[in-house]
Amino acid sequence: MSIKFEAVIGLEVHCQLATREKLFCGCPTDFGAPINRNTCPICLGMPGVLPVLNEQAVDMAIRAGLALGCEIRERSVFSRKHYFYPDLPKGYQITQYERPILERGGLSIELEDGQRRVIGLTRIHMEEDAGKSIHMDTGATLIDLNRAGHPLIEIVSEPELRSAVEAVAYLKALHEVVRYLGICDGNMDEGSFRCDANVSVRPVGRAAFGTRTEIKNMNTFRGVQRAIDHEILRHIDVIEGGGVIVQETRLWDEAAGRTRTMRSKEDAHDYRYFPEPDLPHLIISTARIESLRATQAELPLAMRERFVRDYGLSAYDAGVLTGEPSLVAYFEAAVVAHPNPKGICNWLTSELLGRVDAAKVPTSNVSPGALARLVALIDDETINGKIAKTVFEKMLSTGMSPDAVVDADGLRQVKDGGAVELVVQQVIDANPNQVSQYRSGKLGLKGFLVGQCMKVSGGKLNPSVVNDTLDRLLGPPATGG
Amino acid sequence: MSNALTDYSLCALRDALDRREVLAVDVAQAYLDRVSAHDPVIRAYLTVDAEGALQRASEIDSNRAAGGPLGPLAGVPIALKDIFLTKGLRTTCASRILEHFVPPYDATVVTRLREAGAVILGKLNMDEFAMGSSTENSAFQQTKNPWDTTRTPGGSSGGSSAALAAQLCAGTLGTDTGGSIRQPAALCGVVGLKPTYGRVSRFGVIAFASSLDQVGPMGWTVRDAAALHEVIAGFDPQDSTSSDRPVPTGHSRTPVGGRLDGVRVGVPTEYFPETGLTPDVRLKVTEAIGKLRALGAEIVPVSLPHSPYAVATYYVIATAEASSNLARFDGVRYGHRAKADDLLSLYLRSRGEGFGMEVKRRIMLGTFALSAGYYDAYYGKAGQIQTLIRRDFEQAFERCDVIATPTSPSTAFRLGERTEDPMQMYLADIFTISCNLAGLPGLSLPCGFDADGLPIGLQLLGRAFDESMLFRVGCAFEDSTDHHVRRPPSLQTGGVVTGQEAQS
């Protein structure tokens, strides 16, 4: 007989805030600068320097708090957290400890069965990032401090997640929120969005938590899922084998597919926190909160519901569009220019997204206005759907407006009865065999004749006018033959 | 006349330069000559920047000749405690760990002095990282007290006080965390002001204890200190703890012979203990208080009951913050790096070799005070007692406008006398520490000499941001005494010129 276990998981997520400057100095935050180029005496931890707080970072943290329903502390405190490491220039990290800026929030996640659950957030605090250590094969370590001092928020969840799948759902929902707010680019490769997991297991039905381990070094959603799954099984194996779980920090080894010990509880740092004497308390006024609230970006969940309700889109299409913040603005701009949301959505999701990465849609050759105009040209029958694809190709490759393409290539649809009749008569004359077969009852050949008309005209004829004209000129076919 | 250029007080020199009676290059050269002649004995300077000083002085002279804009200290030769970062000029904090450190930027106060036209002669000795009361903790040299070269000049700004007393600069800046401006000023017979916490920017000043450190001026006279204070004080966007309150101005031009009618001078009983205060200090400070009464002040007894806890409170808070502030000296990005094959050894050895004994002692104490399980009992408790000490002063200042005490319980002690007993050394700061814990301004000025001819300092403490009151009382006292113009006989100076003589 075996005991059934359940996992208890809490996540700590570090989001690099998308500010222009670092948290405590004016150095730029752009990724990819030459080594140590984005540094100054302050982020190098030179003697005599003092930190001065970045207002934009504070506003971004408050935005996160508003979106996640946190209590915003009127007075929060920065502290120093001490440990020696070469990528930590001052020998301490400026962070928030006893009184963080944000506490007690919640994040709604969607489970596999479509149910929603709110995961509690313990706290969100502001802190500065460390630099990067590059370990060389020679044994030496190289230190690049470009990243040192980047603003971060650390979002700490309650231990309310029960599986790796739930953990990933939480992480994806959080990822979406911070990207929607425009406070984090969410780039996991570049480390802008990082996650550590606290994992323990306990027999189902028991209230007390088991001993937990902390897992670090998970760089993809998939990695998070695999690492947590692995760790849960490892815990169960150890316990079922009569062993005990040791409280420790473990590193996820993506290639090996397992976690391994990084440091034990006995080696845990004594961080010697104390309030940062170089920074006044951070006092946040109601006016600041209200002005941020008034300009707060809409969150993805609310936006999806609005897209279904107001634009009549399917839940699936709404999901595709709102899955990427850059598509939302594009879509809504196009709808303003031509209020056919479904038509625009179809062209955006099936054609444009088929050719261009979602993130690059706003900077592609096809502007929202141009796409809207293309759909408008279809809707007013200036061109038909087939021609529209040709027009779209050219728009995408050249950046021309749809009207310019239509005019330049003479693609305007022909609806005039006389002009259509000329083409139809020409096709009837050129295909006597097919015409007689049709008249004797082979009705399927009508499609062939329509096709010929379109081919001869370069696709420009209005299909329904062609149909009507053919019917009229061919006369009724024999029936029952 | 027998007066040399190096006999002019800062204000007198400023005025003579303004009137074009003297040239800045001549003044700078006179000081450099005097440094060459006397500093081999006094040993106040760690770095002399003769070239930079002369170049700057000649720029000032050219500017003046051309009628260009000139700052309020144009051509005045200043020296700086080696704790202030000077761009391109070695800054050591008197520590092996920074022996070859050349800063890439200027401290805000250095920028302000430069903009005011000051000529920077060089950098002055101090206790390593400002930790000490005798300048014996310098890693490089022992500065002597010009009044008696077998004695300490005080500390940690002992290079500053000695350089002033020996007329090796016209004015200087120090830093004061627990008395490091006022105590050496007292022991060398010069004036030192620790301004209110937040009054002067700390940006570019190597930190000892961030919540207690304050930059302040030191000079021959109260007016000299006021002239420097006016230039360096005021809000700095690079120091979030600096205050934007208006800076008192004009005190360097206070008319001679001011009275103190209506001023209430508080005298705290706790600062005149039965033991631990030498008889000469008690006598001279008591006489000074009598002088204030004679000038019209009302003397009121006050009590600062938590004073006995100040030294203990201070040594917890200051060392805790120091252990944190000195963590950056790790041999990775700058400073001394020991030979080591692995990272942990690199840290242990670089810091082990780079820091002196007193610095290590304080880092150890501070690290312990912040460590897991002890924080509340030490750092937390000390912070609470700091509040009680601050409240004592708030209550006292309801009854008086300024508090008068001795600056130091004794005059200059002999070199080596207290180096073996750190606790004895710490108690030298017993009268200066509370002022830092309460964040208040404090001024030390000469008020007489003991039987050995060693100077004694009177300390005046004021309300937060009320440096004006200290300048007012200090000027009135100074105008009615001559302690500040006396000089060690061995120096054979021509007699100090303060510019106030003609008026008095």
Next chain:
Amino acid sequence: MSSARALFEDKATVRKIAILARLELDDPTLELLGRQLGDILGYVDQLNAVDTSGVEPTVFAGETTRFRPDDLRIRLAPGASLDNAPDHSSGAFRVPKVI
């Protein structure tokens, strides 16, 4: 907390703090420092006599939250961040291996 002095009589405690503070100390120094720190903490223990219940610790860092103005930056010339570096390579600070 009268145990603080006793604590510092144990050389292992002193050594532990020295490692936490990253200070290499030889044995005689460890012993001397242990004794001196014990004395100092013995003196500090007088603070326990003060009733501080309900007293907030002092904060001097200013009552006003300050934010950094635009363009407040000390710009270093390219490569100047390494000017005081004891060892560097390819633009990076170099340290020996982490064990």
